[in-house]
Amino acid sequence: MSETLDERSWMVLSATVNGYIRMAVPVGSRVVNRLFGLSYSPATIRNVMADLEEEGYLTHPHTSAGRIPTAKGFRYFVDNSSFSMQEALPESASLSSFLDVILDESSPLDLLEVLSSVMNLVARMTNYTAIVLEPGTRNEERLLSFELIPVGERHILAILVTDAGAVYKRTVLLPEGFRTKEIVFLGDSLNASSRNAQLSEVREKLFDEMELLGEAYRETLQQLFFHNRMPEMKLFRTSRFAEMPEFSDASVLHAVMEVFEEKMALLEIFEDLVRQGGVSVQIGSENPIPGLKPCTLVSVPLLNGSIWLGSVGLVGPVRMQYDQVIPVMQYLSVRLNHWIQNTLPSQSPSTT
Amino acid sequence: MSETLDERSWMVLSATVNGYIRMAVPVGSRVVNRLFGLSYSPATIRNVMADLEEEGYLTHPHTSAGRIPTAKGFRYFVDNSSFSMQEALPESASLSSFLDVILDESSPLDLLEVLSSVMNLVARMTNYTAIVLEPGTRNEERLLSFELIPVGERHILAILVTDAGAVYKRTVLLPEGFRTKEIVFLGDSLNASSRNAQLSEVREKLFDEMELLGEAYRETLQQLFFHNRMPEMKLFRTSRFAEMPEFSDASVLHAVMEVFEEKMALLEIFEDLVRQGGVSVQIGSENPIPGLKPCTLVSVPLLNGSIWLGSVGLVGPVRMQYDQVIPVMQYLSVRLNHWIQNTLPSQSPSTT
């Protein structure tokens, strides 16, 4: 999709990127020559760098400064490096054994909790901000259980469990003159008749049956059954974020924090990235949120067949430790998706 | 408990505090004289300020700077001001009507969600960081419902509801050779026999009955029933926090963010403040967490009788808009506690 760099240019580019990632300051020709042991003199490297700049892989903050990789430079670097788990984080062994334990003893029905504890660990290992996302209600979910529990004289607690592991919980105040028992009876019959049906089916059925009931019953049953789960997004931030030089400017940090507060925009990004599958890397302004321009987002969707169950992601500066982050996320993608598919009953074969 | 200031000193102190809250820079004698229309000349005010400094209410960053209130100064100011809701936030009307709606249509069983949406609003209104806290499992909670739901062939989903509104959810993988039906039967009988009993009672009972069962059953039942809910703390942060001049120093901001990440310390503070009841204000180093020294924490416990159901709090700089925050928190304390006590069945009369 893009031109290929010759060997020497690639060496210089990757040394520049690595140097910039490590030191967070523009990288000069001498540093590339000495620290990375390239067998070319600084002058040669300068020539190569000038070419790379012309082709858009590097920039120049000002005349007498070293080079900084552009988004295009980072992109080329990420696409053409081969990262391996071995060389990744030293803590990767502990991540692996952590997954061994938690994936063995948990069910994907507790997906949100499992992902939360995993990504909490990942956030602490990498010092970037980890994200766990669980999408809202989807009509493909199947009803596992619908229980109505009377609370005191006037309240009913509705608990609805679906095979996506979602537990919906809502308390409803009964109108005057209602008996909790009657409502509970209706709930029990729904539970018995609709178990394992898709939510959309249950709703249709409920609509049909409700024709027969009075107005007030209808409304109460609706309140009890039709509550959508909002998408849930959890952030695991570390205070190291503020330490990074790209965020030393308060207004930049501010913009990023604003993005984390307004979760909607992030949600949309994750939704878009589901299609791609596997590990997606959005570098700098490759993502559509302006405030997230100085950041890179690495994300992994979790799927059961074609059903999107959730996503995990990691947000760091563009100058991110790709050699650590990408193997870790690849590893997570494999382990988590494997776990989901082997533990959850597959939902796709509706032909059975 | 402390000496009382004479009228003039009080005027000067409160003008200084107000000025510092508003402008975030040391306040000089002329500002106090002009902006607050005190009928004393700057020279007089300087004398008063020197006295106040000697008594520990004000400080001096350096010779040629104005005065800054000390924690003692803020404390005196807070204790001796009378704040009223009328003069508080202009948005207070919207808070009030928001509470009207949400408290009417929700039950305290959904406490965490209700508090979350309320404090989310408060955080946005005040631009400080709001905290919602729900403590972990307590033995006084009573069992409302215990359901075991088979999921696929090998998993059981346990759902345990208590009258504190807590929904415990856990999935357990059955050992080889178990039939889900048998376990479900045990769960049903427990549900029928223990409804409305305190968790501690149920546990004892379960221990007794389990004597009769085999080892493997015992372990599985334990996993299903004995899961404690961890305390849950939610933060509603706003990006304005980073804009405040006291946090322009990155290391200070960093320390505060670290406190927000390590929620344990905050939890302990809230636990301690339950006893006091009503609105607690901890100014600066009055709270025991070092990183929170530049902050003030305002908190309100929520009680049903003597049972602690949760707390809400607000963290801002010591230079906080007390005249807005305190009335709002007082109002929240009254409305929320009133709602809880009128809607939840009281738990105290165990004499019945």
Add this chain to the structure above:
DNA sequence: TGTTAGCACTCAGTAAGACCGAGTGCTAAA
């Protein structure tokens, strides 16, 4: 022809000095 040494040039960052002005403490007068 590709590579390298040398050199003049550029420019951010820092340090030193001068200056400004807000604010104080003290003294003496009202």
Add this chain to the structure above:
DNA sequence: TTTAGCACTCGGTCTTACTGAGTGCTAACA
């Protein structure tokens, strides 16, 4: 007891000079 006046202090800012990392270009070299 209050206030006006005045000398003094000292952080912040602006100016200037300097330093040094790094560049681009040219010419020599292999």
